[in-house]
Amino acid sequence: MDCEGLARAWLGAAFEAVAPGCGGGKVVPSKDARFGDWQCNDAMGIAKRLGRNPRELAQAVVGALPLPEILEKAEVAGPGFINLTLSGKAVAAGVEALAGDAALGVPQVGAGERVVIDYSSPNVAKPMHIGHIRSTVIGNAIDRILRALGYAVVADNHVGDWGTQFGILLEGYRAFLTDAEREALTVDLLEKVYVKSYNRTKEDPAWLERCREALVRLQAGDEACLAVWRRFIEISMREFGRVYDRLGVRFDLCRGESYYQPMLGPTVELLKERGLATQSEGAWIVDMKDEGLEVAIVRKRDGGFNYTTTDIATVRSRVEEFDPARIIYVTDERQQLHFRQFFRICERLGLCGKARLQHVWFGLMRLPEGTFSTRQGNVIKLETLLDEAAARARKIVDESHPDWPEAERAALAEAIGIGAIKYADLSHDPTTMIVFTWDKALALEGNSGPYLQYANARLNSLLEKYRAAVGREPAEQPLALGTPAEKALALHLLQYPNAVARAGELCKPSVLADYLYQLSQLYSSFYQGSPVLKAEPAVRDARIRLCDATSKVLRGGLALLGIPTPERL
Ligand code: ARG
Numbered sequence: 001m002d003c004e005g006l007a008r009a010w011l012g013a014a015f016e017a018v019a020p021g022c023g024g025g026k027v028v029p030s031k032d033a034r035f036g037d038w039q040c041n042d043a044m045g046i047a048k049r050l051g052r053n054p055r056e057l058a059q060a061v062v063g064a065l066p067l068p069e070i071l072e073k074a075e076v077a078g079p080g081f082i083n084l085t086l087s088g089k090a091v092a093a094g095v096e097a098l099a100g101d102a103a104l105g106v107p108q109v110g111a112g113e114r115v116v117i118d119y120s121s122p123n124v125a126k127p128m129h130i131g132h133i134r135s136t137v138i139g140n141a142i143d144r145i146l147r148a149l150g151y152a153v154v155a156d157n158h159v160g161d162w163g164t165q166f167g168i169l170l171e172g173y174r175a176f177l178t179d180a181e182r183e184a185l186t187v188d189l190l191e192k193v194y195v196k197s198y199n200r201t202k203e204d205p206a207w208l209e210r211c212r213e214a215l216v217r218l219q220a221g222d223e224a225c226l227a228v229w230r231r232f233i234e235i236s237m238r239e240f241g242r243v244y245d246r247l248g249v250r251f252d253l254c255r256g257e258s259y260y261q262p263m264l265g266p267t268v269e270l271l272k273e274r275g276l277a278t279q280s281e282g283a284w285i286v287d288m289k290d291e292g293l294e295v296a297i298v299r300k301r302d303g304g305f306n307y308t309t310t311d312i313a314t315v316r317s318r319v320e321e322f323d324p325a326r327i328i329y330v331t332d333e334r335q336q337l338h339f340r341q342f343f344r345i346c347e348r349l350g351l352c353g354k355a356r357l358q359h360v361w362f363g364l365m366r367l368p369e370g371t372f373s374t375r376q377g378n379v380i381k382l383e384t385l386l387d388e389a390a391a392r393a394r395k396i397v398d399e400s401h402p403d404w405p406e407a408e409r410a411a412l413a414e415a416i417g418i419g420a421i422k423y424a425d426l427s428h429d430p431t432t433m434i435v436f437t438w439d440k441a442l443a444l445e446g447n448s449g450p451y452l453q454y455a456n457a458r459l460n461s462l463l464e465k466y467r468a469a470v471g472r473e474p475a476e477q478p479l480a481l482g483t484p485a486e487k488a489l490a491l492h493l494l495q496y497p498n499a500v501a502r503a504g505e506l507c508k509p510s511v512l513a514d515y516l517y518q519l520s521q522l523y524s525s526f527y528q529g530s531p532v533l534k535a536e537p538a539v540r541d542a543r544i545r546l547c548d549a550t551s552k553v554l555r556g557g558l559a560l561l562g563i564p565t566p567e568r569l
Helices: 003-018 042-050 054-064 088-100 130-148 165-176 179-183 187-203 205-219 223-247 257-273 307-322 333-349 382-400 406-426 438-442 449-470 484-494 496-506 509-529 537-561
Strands: 038-040 071-077 081-086 114-118 152-156 277-280 283-286 296-299 326-332 356-362
Touching (some): 003 038, 003 081, 003 088, 042 054, 042 081, 130 223, 130 326, 130 406, 152 307, 165 187, 165 223, 223 382, 223 406, 257 333, 296 307, 307 326, 382 438, 406 509, 406 537, 496 509
Parallel strands (some): 114 152, 326 356
Antiparallel strands (some): 038 081, 071 081, 283 296
């Protein structure tokens, strides 16, 4: 068992001896090293329930059983906090075990469970907006974190490839484009065609009618319409794919909304059968007023289905096919009502199986005016953003390493640029508002992607120097903790599995980002106060082992966030 498990077991047994059946024994890292390494706050709550004095109860717990070997002392403070000080030996052994484990101690809480994550999910024939970008970056980090926790993840890109917009697009494509333009079709061009055609539907009833007819032909399976529609998808996916490649994002499935088309009619029938759908002004709706939610339309007056119908059918299909423990959706905050509505409908229909439906929403990132915002303020071309990040990173690289080979500098700039953009997003709680600035994202000091990449590269080079000078493997040296800074760093390393587990449970990669930033700060306090290579051999070897463990955790954590870790920087 690891240190935390042992401490919990000891405390749990002590609580049991003093207050049988009341639980207690959870430990958390202490906020302040003066109060020990870990603390347990359970005595207060239990004493309150039992009508006992909390300090006395805590005192009794601490004295109930002999101190286990991993603890140096256990003391009561304030109203009944139990402060634990771990023995340096136990912490060192814990770090050795963690660093020697391929999973770095991350608990396999998801083993045997499946999770579907629906993320990115842009719309065909439209550039990704900032919401899709955040969904891609946050969703992918959750994806990686859950896989590390042992879940069998099905990452599904639920692209918007069906709906009334395709009538408007088909008609615009037919009328507005030259052959050459059709040949060299891009998402940008498709968007222009859409806007022009859409505007015309507003002023030209005959045009509107033609768009409707085109849609009807597409829905009826007209081969010519389908062929053009497929091309819209192909062009869009190719462009999205370029971005996914750069971001290191891969999906297991890319099932567009169109995949669920045949299931929409039966879904509405089911809603009717269960008495959930009622007719209102020619449309079919689910009245959710008694649950404090707005009416949800599931079949429009013209017979068409909509986003809600598709999402209900999608849950049904995913539950049948994958029997997941969770289905996670990552979108921007504007869709909260939609998710609440169809989650509730699925529950009422009993469609969820054992799945917990979870909407992970995030605020829209604010972009400084003029940087990469366009007309509507939130439509940006992601590729332009990535290019800009790489170009800015390239300047920094060229200044510091003009002598490095061109190919390495280019690759490095790309890695720094991507890392900066991703980290700027992931380091904030998704539900808070962020204002993105280049200076902060690309800063080499402070809480930024490049700062962590730099810390990682510096560790690599230190380990390399040790190998070259001493001729031994850092990972094989015995770990011993001398100074308080070493112990603080080691204690933080022991928290890595918890940080990953919590990030996965809450679907907040920011928990892991915070953890890694703190790790790099603790490392730098240690490193500034303790020479490694220049220390006398026994101390040097113990310290390099601590550096090796730090490097493994930092690299592993950044990989879970999808942040590239260049060897040197
Ligand atoms: N395509 C949608 C949009 O751009 C996002 C889809 C999210 N996933 C879902 N199952 N509704 O807003």
